[in-house]
Structure formats: C-alpha cells, structure tokens
Amino acid sequence: MKYDLIHVRPLGPVIGAEIHGVDLSKPLGEATFKEIEAALHEYLVIFFRDQTLDPESHMRFAGQFGDLEPPHPFFPKLESHPQISVLENDEARPPETNIWHTDVTWRDKPPLGSVLYGVDIPEIGGDTLWANMYAVYDSLSEQEKERLEGLRAVHSIEVFGASGNYENAKDDGALSEILKQYPPRSHPVVRTHPVTGAKCLFVNATFTQYIEGMERQESDALLGYLCDKVKTPEFQVRFNWTKGAVAVWDNRATQHYAVADYWPNYRRMQRITISGDVPQ
Ligand SMILES: [Fe+2]
Numbered sequence: 001m002k003y004d005l006i007h008v009r010p011l012g013p014v015i016g017a018e019i020h021g022v023d024l025s026k027p028l029g030e031a032t033f034k035e036i037e038a039a040l041h042e043y044l045v046i047f048f049r050d051q052t053l054d055p056e057s058h059m060r061f062a063g064q065f066g067d068l069e070p071p072h073p074f075f076p077k078l079e080s081h082p083q084i085s086v087l088e089n090d091e092a093r094p095p096e097t098n099i100w101h102t103d104v105t106w107r108d109k110p111p112l113g114s115v116l117y118g119v120d121i122p123e124i125g126g127d128t129l130w131a132n133m134y135a136v137y138d139s140l141s142e143q144e145k146e147r148l149e150g151l152r153a154v155h156s157i158e159v160f161g162a163s164g165n166y167e168n169a170k171d172d173g174a175l176s177e178i179l180k181q182y183p184p185r186s187h188p189v190v191r192t193h194p195v196t197g198a199k200c201l202f203v204n205a206t207f208t209q210y211i212e213g214m215e216r217q218e219s220d221a222l223l224g225y226l227c228d229k230v231k232t233p234e235f236q237v238r239f240n241w242t243k244g245a246v247a248v249w250d251n252r253a254t255q256h257y258a259v260a261d262y263w264p265n266y267r268r269m270q271r272i273t274i275s276g277d278v279p280q
Pocket residue numbers: 097101102103256
C-alpha cells in the first residue's frame with residue numbers, strides 16, 4: 001500500500017507500524033483517515049507519538065473507525081465521558097493484563113479495536129506486545145487447519161471475578177448479575193476478517209473456556225496448544241510507551257500482552273473501544 005498523506009514506519013516485518021505526520025488533536029480529513037485505516041489493516045497495530053488528546057479529540061478519532069462501545073462493566077471510567085475507560089495502576093492496584101488476550105471476546109460482537117492513550121507513563125518498563133493472529137493461523141499445518149474447521153469455542157467474562165481490582169466483581173452476587181447481562185458466547189475458533197477476508201485464529205487464554213462438542217481434557221489440550229502459539233516472538237511487536245503515545249489495534253486479528261514490570265510505579269492509560277461485528 002502506498003501512503004501519500006501520512007508517513008508509515010514499519011516496526012517489524014510481521015506486525016506494527018509507527019505513523020508520523022498526523023496531529024490527532026485536530027479533526028482529520030477523510031483522505032488522511034482512510035490512509036490511517038488502511039495502515040491499520042496492513043499492520044494490525046499502529047502507533048502515534050507525542051499526541052495531546054482531550055476526551056473530545058480522543059472520542060472523535062476513535063469514532064472515525066466506527067461506533068463506540070458502551071462503557072465496560074468493570075473498568076473505571078471518566079465521569080464526563082463514560083465510554084473512556086481509565087486503566088490506572090499503582091502499588092495498591094497491580095496490573096493484571098500481563099496475559100495474552102483479545103479484548104472483550106465475551107460479547108456477541110467483540111470489538112473492532114481500541115484507541116489507547118498513554119496519559120502517565122512510568123520512566124521505564126510497561127511495554128505492550130501485540131501478536132498477529134493471521135500469522136499464527138498461517139503457521140499451523142494443513143492437518144491442524146482442517147481439524148479447526150467449523151469448531152466453535154465459548155468465551156466468558158467470568159475471569160474478572162477472580163480479580164481483586166474491580167469493585168463490582170468482588171462479591172458473587174454482583175458477578176452473577178453481570179454474567180446474566182453478558183452470558184458466555186460462542187465464536188468460531190478460526191474467524192474470517194470482515195475487511196481483509198483472511199483467516200485468523202480467534203481463541204485466547206484469558207476468555208476462551210472450552211471448545212464446543214469436545215471432551216474437556218481434549219479441549220484444554222487443544223486450547224493450550226493454540227494459545228501457546230501466540231507467545232512466539234516472530235509473530236509479535238513490542239511497543240515502548242512514552243507520554244502522549246497512542247496505540248490503535250485491530251482487535252479482530254491480534255492479541256496483546258501488557259508487561260507488568262513497572263509495578264509498583266504509577267501508570268494511567270485511557271482507552272476507547274470501537275464496536276465490532278459477529279465473528280464469522
Ligand atoms: Fe486488553
């Protein structure tokens with residue numbers, strides 16, 4: 001893809017690019033936005049440095065990718081803009097996203113992606129890694145791909161209950177209320193990306209519980225095998241956050257892992273999530 005209005009610097013051969021020459025605090029023209037969107041489809045996660053976003057500009061930029069998700073049931077949010085989740089960690093709130101996952105796969109329509117803004121960044125540590133799930137799928141043998149054809153797996157929000165960080169998940173009653181609102185969902189193990197038409201692996205170690213129609217032991221073994229694939233460095237990019245950096249990822253074809261090595265130092269990020277579609 002040729003880019004005329006933005007400068008794209010790939011961060012590796014498989015996933016990730018930094019975009020330069022764009023000020024996200026100002027409204028973007030349609031042509032510039034189209035190039036950014038094309039870069040997202042090409043690189044799966046794109047990064048901008050040294051941005052100054054207020055809640056309005058953050059919402060405006062995220063809203064160009066699609067409708068915004070309603071507020072997350074567990075994450076704290078900005079009172080003035082409840083669609084902006086505040087991800088804040090310090091000594092009392094240790095980070096918990098140092099596990100590979102795709103966001104919000106417990107919804108019937110998991111998000112298209114997210115726009116994450118680095119507000120307060122520790123001096124060192126706290127990188128985030130993303131993995132290309134097309135590449136993970138492509139690395140499977142033909143026999144493995146055949147075995148996965150048509151399989152579906154169940155994803156659940158339940159994992160938040162095990163966390164001590166979220167007030168509304170602390171007691172069983174509140175968690176079961178939220179489970180009623182967001183019951184476990186079944187998604188294909190391999191999904192076809194609605195824009196690129198390419199296949200990617202769509203199970204993750206955080207939310208995927210079991211593969212339908214399979215003995216639990218067999219399902220655990222297969223999920224363990226598949227979820228381990230994402231740990232291969234050749235499928236990944238690692239991003240070092242700086243204050244004002246923005247990451248946008250395609251949540252349909254990636255997983256991410258937020259390294260927790262900065263704890264107990266303080267970090268604050270703000271995230272807006274963009275609505276997706278039913279995985280096919
Ligand atoms: Fe996440």
